[in-house]
Amino acid sequence: MKKSWSVATLTDFGRVRLSKTLFMRDFLFSDIASIHGFNNLPDDPDLAIAAGTRLCEDLLEPLQDAFGRIAIRSAFRSAEVNGFGNQMQRAGNKGYTCAANEANYAGHIWDRRDADGFMGATACVVVPSFWDRFQGEGEWQKLSWWIHDHLPYSSLYFFPTYWAFNISWHERPERRIDSYATPKGCLTKPGMANHAGSHSGEWSGILP
Template sequence: MRKPTSVSTLDALGRVRLSKHFFMRDMLHSEIAQFHGLMNVPDDPDLAIEVGERLCEELLEPIQERWGRINIRSAYRSRAVNALGNQMQSEGKAGYNCASNEANAAGHIWDMLDAKGCKGATACIVIPAYADAHPEEGGWQVLAEWVDTKLPYSSLFFFPKLWAVNVSWHELPERRVDSYAVPKGRWR
């Protein structure tokens, strides 16, 4: 598939089903892109679809099956969207939590191989039913423990609001869990 250059080709990309419950369209929304009028579409749709399928089938579907409906906060980012988010983050703008393109390759930038030439994909998700069931300080650790023992994840990074978490699939998984939420830092 080529990079979308029209509404019809973007629509076709959005209709690609990544798994039972997730479509590519679910992964393309970006507040940064929307606010700044940027297109958030992959340069290499085939690679983005390939890694998106792995992320959705191996991680997001099992999490949703066990814990309830997932809301995607942020998933795929184009290089341009991520670079703007990183620039704004560097300037201290609130809400622009993007690392460099190099750091987000095979992470939020699904269609860019990382420095080792590997593929990967990340989605920041919220599970409302989980957040409601575990509002206590450190409540994110129940989910971390479950994912760590059940799924082939690469990394998890938890945030304080509603236990949002960056869930990453990577072909060379790190199996690492970190948190900005209490208790902060590397988990185990």
């Protein structure tokens, strides 16, 4: 059964502190919801808080500690918002890039477990201090390898604009990196020869 929301309950929900510097309100904005009049709110707030807390404490705060302020581009999506975005994407509408709900459970849809019952959460972020210094073709890989060596991420997916990337926390992490930025495709995943060991030669010198 869906949660019944009011201004008072939403205010309290937005004030939930997920980590040292990040609050639930930081993750609720959605372009799709804003344009089309949806309420981008969870059906299961407790699960959204639990998954979001792990995303923030394990991944986003350490990233921010190392590189300075991160910018959140897109994060939590309700099943309603994501489903509509996927419908528009499949119809060929520009600007809608949502995968099917089932693929986004325990991803952008924080308040649903995946098909195997696992919890997870995804946010799309930009690291401005990194982008300002590394804009050459393929230089997004420097940041990806630093994350791979330092943080317990599940998956990363990089994009060309500002080297924005989806960063996911999951109870059963994949440890896979992909990119729409050049060079496109899979950078690493378990079983690939480049997956294990230190990659300090790839990311040395990137910390501000």
